[in-house]
Amino acid sequence: MNSLGDKDKMSYVLWTLLSLISYVGGLIIVIKVTPKLQTRSFDExxxxxxxxxxxxxxxxxxxxxxxxxxxxxxxxxxxxxDFLLLIGILIIAARLAYQSLSSRALAGSVPVSRVLVGGYGIFLMLASFFCITQLFVTK
Incomplete structure (x- = not known):
């Protein structure tokens, strides 16, 4: 066995694990923080x-x-x-955009902030969709 090859394989596993931890942490941040934006005025x-x-x-x-x-x-x-990870981002962004742009007013929410948060969710959806289409485009 080539020890250099084993080190390379280990670094691939490490990068993948760190990426998955980053993905989960990023989605948790987005899920927890985005609703808090709706209760603040956009100029605060x-x-x-x-x-x-x-x-x-x-x-x-x-x-x-x-x-x-x-x-x-x-x-x-x-x-x-990566397709499955991007679908996860797309679903979460769609849910957040729908919740912020729905017609029922949330108690204590600022209307302009709700629109900004909804626009941010739509932007994340579009970015995820664009990345999905670029995954399988042949060069």
């Missing part, structure tokens, strides 16, 4: 802090998809895994 400093944290959560989730794709050079099994 706390709204900006929560929005930054929400964007970091989305970056962690999308970053996990791209790291696994880059580490394994776009192997078909990894593309399927």
């Amino acid at each position: 400093g706390l709204f900006m802090g929560w929005a930054i944290l929400d964007i970091v959560g989305a970056l962690l989730a999308f970053g996990a998809v791209f790291i696994t794709l880059a580490v394994f050079n776009g192997a078909f099994a990894i593309r399927v895994l």
Whole structure:
């Protein structure tokens, strides 16, 4: 056995595990923080802090998809895994956008902030859909 090959395999497993942890952590951040944005006015400093944290959560989730794709050079099994991860992002973003843009008013929510949060959810849905289409485009 080649010890260098074993180290490379171990680093692939480590990158994959770190990516999956990043994905789960990013989605948890997005799920927990996005509803908090609706209760703040968009010009408050706390709204900006929560929005930054929400964007970091989305970056962690999308970053996990791209790291696994880059580490394994776009192997078909990894593309399927990334497809499933992107479907998870798409479902969560659709749910968050629907909840913020639904006609029933939430108690204590700011209408402009609800629209901004809904737009953010739609943006995440579109980004996820774009990434899904780019996964299986042949070069």
